[in-house]
Amino acid sequence: MSEPYFQNDEAVREMLESVLWPHGPVCPHCDVVGRFYKAKKPRVYRCAEKVCRKDLTVTMKAVRGDPRSLCTSGCKPST
Structure with missing residues (x-):
């Protein structure tokens, strides 16, 4: 397989x-589930808890590190 498994970052984020x-x-800050709204920045959510209200993304605190380069540069399905 020479092509990346995901063709763009948006497909990776959706998965x-x-x-x-x-x-x-x-929310990785307060661990609240499902209480959010979309922030003005693309692909960024904001915690709706009154005491938190911090921004979050699916790549925040990810194991892979750099959220700017997801898996489009060579991520392949494991076999």
Whole structure:
């Protein structure tokens, strides 16, 4: 396989959101599930908890490190 498994970052984000957040976004700051709204920045959510209100993304605190380069540079399905 010479082509990347995911063709663009948006496809990776959609897959990560469905796997990591099956019940809606989870705030990594306060651990609240599903209480969010979309921030003005693309692909960024904001926690709706009054005491938190911090921004979050699906790649925040990800194992892979750099959220700017997801898997479009060579991520392949494991066999």
